[in-house]
Amino acid sequence: MRILTASLILGLAVAAAPASAMASTPPRRDHPAAATVRGPIPGAVPGDRLADRIEDTYPFFSTPADLRANGYVEEEFYLSGTADGWSTTGERVATAVPYTTRVVVRRPASPLRFNGTALVEWQNVTAGYDLDALWNAETLMRAGYAWIGVSAQRVGVDQLRGWSPTRYGSLDVTGGGAYTTDQLSYDIFAQAGAAVRAGGLVGRLRVRTLLAIGASQSAARMTVYYDSVLPQVTPVFEGYGFIVGSAPTRVGPEPVFQVLSETDVRTPVRPADTDRFRRWEVAGGAHSGYAGQVYRRPIQERDLGGAPEYTCDRPPFSRVPMHHVTAAAYQHLERWVRRGTPPPTAEPLRFNADGTKARDALGLALGGIRLSQVSVPRAVNDGDNSGESFCRLFGSHQPFDQATLDRLYPSKLRYVAKVVAADVHNILSGHLLPADALANAREAAAT
Structure with missing residues (x-):
């Protein structure tokens, strides 16, 4: 598990809140707009033995795990399109705002290694930069998942732009500064999921199951999406994993799985498990552990100059x-x-x-x-x-x-x-x- 900021405290504060059924789900209206995928973007970590040549840029927080030994590849893409903006209460505040962001993909190189499930993670920005909090190389590669990390929020994208203007200078998820509180993030995340489903990000892999996952602050963002935005749009993801953070209070058709560490459980008042909701609490576990x-x-140390x-x-x-x-x-x-x-x-x-x-x-x-x-x-x-x-x-x-x-x-x-x-x-x-x-x-x- 891996995480970290003050805004992350928001996720902690609501992680243990009880769930309650809301009114029946209103009719779904809007399909996510189709995004344009460009890539893979050239560039490899300096010294990477797999690189044909060393570029002057590489994916931020590129994994040091031995992907090749496990039959995996890491690729990065630009995702561009127009996104609607939403408030945290589900009010549409913008329509068709242009954006460009990046998506990191770690997947089996061969369809024979793929288990058919893509885990689309909302990158966590609590530390001030994109964090692949739920990428665990050992367990995910062993099972054959495709992992996709989406840069949906302003803080992460702004840091990327400063880290490498050459690689990331064209990224913008604020509509040119008009929407700076991540109003576009919900639609951007959904469009990234739709692009995975369409096959534009995962090579020759055929995705059977598309799951959304998010940790801590990202779980809180996904909670807003599930509770307030999803009832008004066409669903993209078939199931949701809310890890060490809050979970939805709305009862919807897509199953919700919440996994909390001991850190996150601060009250004995809990939602009940149902046929659409499951909650696990792990004794001794930490929100951000060893x-x-x-x-x-x-x-x-490699990308930020120190830990x-x-x-x-x-x-x-x-x-x-x-x-x-x-x-x-x-x-x-x-x-x-x-x-x-x-x-x-x-x-x-x-x-x-x-x-x-x-x-x-x-x-x-x-x-x-x-x-x-x-x-x-x-x-x-x-x-x-x-x-x-x-x-x-x-x-x-x-x-x-x-x-x-x-x-x-x-x-x-x-x-x-x-x-x-x-x-x-x-x-x-x-x-x-x-x-x-x-x-x-x-x-x-x-x-």
Whole structure:
């Protein structure tokens, strides 16, 4: 998981708000305008062994993952067209405003590697630049997804223009400065999805299932789209994943899957699961945890000149792998759309009578999806922290001392057996994929 700004707090504030059914969905009226796709745009990261020649530009935040070894390619495109503008309450405030943005695609090079599902991510701009918060190379490439990152918001596009005027100087999602609060973003995102469906961004791949995903602030934006804009337009996406952020309150035909870390759950008042809505809460998980920080650091050093350092009140970055849970959620959402089978439910996090989160004697949250990193712990991983900047989003990681480990696990064999048993339980519950359980077992055996 990977994220980060003050506007992201908006997503946190509403992440746990209860859902309620609204009036029946009004008739859909408008098809998204067709966008023009140009690309792939030339350019590769300096030193890329796959590049025929080194251009003076390359895609911002290009992934360092070994795509070729996994049968994947990364391509970047310009997307141009005219977009309508919408207020956050669903009022149309503009019609047919010209725009140009960029779209990043990471996909199987061969149709034989493609699982048929495209995940279209609303790029997160909380840190002041485009962040591919939900790109997890290991789980997505293993499953054969196509991942598409859309630059829909002004903050991200403005940063791109300054980062490389040569590559991105022509981008504009504000109608020449007339719409600076992302009124066009909803239509731009939908048009990008339509372009994926039409095949203009994914080469020879044939997309069977088109899913929209967004994390934190991007989830909040997608919530506005689903609640207020989607009832008035023709649907593009068949299902929606709202990760570590808010989820819609409207009940619509397109299924909604919300996955929250412990950080994001701040009240025991929750919406109920339905045949169109599912909510999972992950004990010990952080809004922005360890795996994302490790992945981003070399990219930030390459593209931004350095990675930020944080001084938090407690050791930061929970090591509970939220991406293992989202990998399972994507698979369930795909099946939900294709077969009509709702995902399994999950116990919510528990709260005390005074409204605080219930914890065990070790300090670990009770309830929720309990990955083996929590149910068979070597450290206290939780979703809470405080201090400067974004510390409140990082959770914390505090390893046990040797005496505690010896008390909990008299032998290594017993520890490994407990990890395997916990992960088998999570597999059977539908909250963990077998490949991630195998990785956990290997890590436990090597500890």
